[in-house]
Structures are given as structure tokens and as C-alpha cells.
Amino acid sequence: MNEFDHRPDEVLGDALRDALTAPDDPGFVRRVRDRIPQPIVGESWWEVLGEWARPGVAAAVAVLAAVTVWLAEARPADPTLAEETTVTPAETLSAGTLVSAAALPEFRWQLVLGEERVNE
Amino acid sequence: MEDAELAARAGAGDREAFGALVERYAAQARRLARSILGNAEDADDAAQDGFLAALRALERYDPSRPFGPWLLRIVANAASDRRRRLKVRSTEPIPAETVTREPGPDQVTDRNAFRAALTAALAQLPTRQRIAVVLFDVEGYSHREIAQVVNVSEGTVRSDVFHARRALREALAGWRVMKETS
Numbered sequence: 001m002n003e004f005d006h007r008p009d010e011v012l013g014d015a016l017r018d019a020l021t022a023p024d025d026p027g028f029v030r031r032v033r034d035r036i037p038q039p040i041v042g043e044s045w046w047e048v049l050g051e052w053a054r055p056g057v058a059a060a061v062a063v064l065a066a067v068t069v070w071l072a073e074a075r076p077a078d079p080t081l082a083e084e085t086t087v088t089p090a091e092t093l094s095a096g097t098l099v100s101a102a103a104l105p106e107f108r109w110q111l112v113l114g115e116e117r118v119n120e
Numbered sequence: 121m122e123d124a125e126l127a128a129r130a131g132a133g134d135r136e137a138f139g140a141l142v143e144r145y146a147a148q149a150r151r152l153a154r155s156i157l158g159n160a161e162d163a164d165d166a167a168q169d170g171f172l173a174a175l176r177a178l179e180r181y182d183p184s185r186p187f188g189p190w191l192l193r194i195v196a197n198a199a200s201d202r203r204r205r206l207k208v209r210s211t212e213p214i215p216a217e218t219v220t221r222e223p224g225p226d227q228v229t230d231r232n233a234f235r236a237a238l239t240a241a242l243a244q245l246p247t248r249q250r251i252a253v254v255l256f257d258v259e260g261y262s263h264r265e266i267a268q269v270v271n272v273s274e275g276t277v278r279s280d281v282f283h284a285r286r287a288l289r290e291a292l293a294g295w296r297v298m299k300e301t302s
Contacts, residue, residue: 006257006278007261008260009285010257012289013257013260015238016155016238016242017151017233017258018235019242020254021147021151022151022154023135025143025146029142032171033135033139035168036139036172036193037175062178119257
């Protein structure tokens with residue numbers, strides 16, 4: 001018999017069995033039997049969901065990290081351009097204006113203004 | 121009575137049916153846990169945790185598949201979890217029980233010394249290789265069944281058994297040479 005053999009190695013198996021077998025199987029069985037709940041209760045939904053919590057959190061962190069990287073890469077490379085596109089408070093609509101306005105503000109117009117400023 | 125029938129009865133609340141499954145798999149579960157933990161007391165605690173976890177998860181057992189690998193996977197996970205916790209608590213590596221607790225080779229019989237050498241060699245193997253060689257050579261599970269226990273491919277299990285056997289045989293050959301020359 002060699003390491004490539006796909007049949008169990010009886011000699012090694014017997015030796016390992018001898019080394020690993022602990023005495024008093026009946027005592028162990030009694031101990032486990034004593035701990036079987038009465039009545040037997042299965043896993044609750046919370047337990048099942050709890051098992052998924054860790055991979056779920058890990059996935060959420062991975063998605064968050066990916067979005068952060070994507071946003072960082074999507075930022076304009078030229079800092080002066082970024083500075084110019086910043087709209088000053090005077091040019092923005094205040095919260096009050098937004099709330100009290102009868103009609104929705106013209107966002108398209110606002111964006112055009114921004115573009116014009118950028119192109120100035 | 122077949123395992124699947126006992127499992128179904130246990131799932132329906134029959135404590136005796138589950139007790140019969142515990143009796144049937146106690147030795148295997150204890151040996152598997154001991155191969156992972158090295159220590160008999162911790163192994164028994166882990167095996168017990170595994171049985172009780174299996175009891176709670178019986179609803180998820182697929183009766184068309186063999187019960188043994190399903191149960192032993194849960195036991196292996198319980199033993200691995202316990203091993204991790206023990207490692208966290210102690211900064212020192214977990215010693216192989218027989219190496220540290222049994223008397224020196226001068227005071228023990230050849231059989232005990234051989235057992236100690238084998239256990240020490242087993243403790244040096246990666247956990248997955250230990251599980252693979254114990255389930256294949258001791259418990260007689262197939263590569264496919266072991267693959268279900270450790271959640272890897274059959275090819276990986278074959279490789280694990282191969283490497284584990286080679287390491288164990290080398291260690292034991294070294295022990296025999298040392299014994300003959302002493």
C-alpha cells in the first residue's frame with residue numbers, strides 16, 4: 001500500500017483508531033442524551049438569520065468599499081475645475097424657497113447655469 | 121432502523137430516536153473531534169456541541185443523502201470553532217495531548233510511545249488533512265463523502281489523504297529508527 005492507494009490503509013487506520021479512541025462511549029452517550037431538550041426544539045428563524053448575519057455584513061462592507069472607490073475615481077481630476085463648479089450660496093436655492101415654491105424649480109436651467117460658469 | 125428514519129423521528133420530537141443516532145455515531149464523532157483538538161476533554165465537549173447543533177438543525181437535513189457526513193460536518197465545525205476559541209484564549213499553540221500528558225518513552229510501553237508519536241505527527245498536519253485521513257483510513261468514508269464534510273472537491277480530498285499519509289508514515293518511520301537505535 002502506498003500514499004496513492006485509493007483504498008483505506010488498514011494498518012494506519014488501526015493505529016489512528018487506537019490513538020484517537022477515547023474510553024467510555026456509553027458515558028458520553030448518556031451525557032449527550034441528558035442534554036437533549038424536552039421537547040426537542042428546532043432552530044428558530046432568528047438563529048437561521050443569525051448564521052447569515054456575518055456574511056451579510058461582509059458583503060455590505062464590500063459593496064460600500066466598491067462604491068467609495070468608484071466615487072473617488074469619478075471625481076474630476078483637475079482641482080481648479082472642481083473649485084469652479086462649486087456654486088456659491090447666493091446662487092443656490094434656499095430650503096425656504098424650495099418649500100414655499102408653487103412650482104418645482106427648473107433644475108435643467110440651474111444645470112445650464114453651472115455649465116456656463118464652467119465654460120466661462 | 122436506517123439513519124434517515126431515525127433522523128425523521130428525531131425531527132418530529134422523538135428523543136429516543138436521536139439518542140440512537142448519538143449512540144451510533146458517538147465513537148466517530150469523538151475521534152474526529154479529537155483529531156482536530158488533540159485533547160480528549162475538549163474533543164468530547166465539541167462532539168457534544170456538534171450533536172446538539174445537529175439536533176437543532178435536523179429540519180435542514182436532506183434524508184436522500186447519507187446522515188454520517190452531514191453530522192460529521194457539524195461536529196468538525198464545532199471542533200474547529202472550539203479550537204479557534206482555545207487559540208484566542210491561549211497565545212501558545214495547542215499541544216498534542218499525548219505528547220505533553222503521557223510519561224516519557226522510558227516509562228511507557230512501546231504501544232503507548234507509538235500512540236504518542238502518531239498523535240504528535242497527526243497534530244502537525246493541517247486540520248483538513250487530519251479530517252481527511254481519519255475519515256478515510258479510520259472511519260471508511262469515501263472521498264466523495266469526505267468532500268461533503270470538509271466542503272472541498274473530491275480531488276482535494278484525495279490530495280489531502282495522500283499528503284497526510286505520507287507525513288504520518290515519515291514521522292512513524294523516523295520514530296521506529298529512533299527506537300531501534302536507542
